[in-house]
Amino acid sequence: MHYTYILLCVDDVRERRKFYIGSTDNLNKRIVAHKNKEVQTTKSFDQIELIYFEGCRNKTDARKRELQLKTGFGRGYINRRIKNYFREIDTRE
Numbered sequence: 001m002h003y004t005y006i007l008l009c010v011d012d013v014r015e016r017r018k019f020y021i022g023s024t025d026n027l028n029k030r031i032v033a034h035k036n037k038e039v040q041t042t043k044s045f046d047q048i049e050l051i052y053f054e055g056c057r058n059k060t061d062a063r064k065r066e067l068q069l070k071t072g073f074g075r076g077y078i079n080r081r082i083k084n085y086f087r088e089i090d091t092r093e
Contacts, residue, residue: 002062003027004069005053006078007034009045018045019078021069023062027053052082 005027007020020042024030031050037043056062068074 001025002056002059003053004056004062004065005030006051006069006082007031007042008047008049008051009042010047010049011045013046019075020048021066021074023059023066025059051085052078 004023009018034042
């Protein structure tokens with residue numbers, strides 16, 4: 001299996017949040033790499049949380065989905081798909 005995944009990255013010092021969208025064939029190992037600051041793009045963030053993932057049968061499909069989610073339409077899809085998650089975050093703060 002190959003996975004397309006979305007991380008919510010939070011930097012408390014700079015007060016910023018960012019979605020990181022990626023794909024991998026080993027989701028657990030990749031998340032650990034992000035949390036251990038081994039990934040250049042996300043290493044400046046204090047908190048990294050897996051908030052969404054999809055499974056695909058092959059690498060090509062996972063990569064195509066990753067690219068779709070990185071478009072304006074894809075980001076809108078993400079916001080609609082996980083809007084309840086964001087409501088939970090807002091109630092925690």
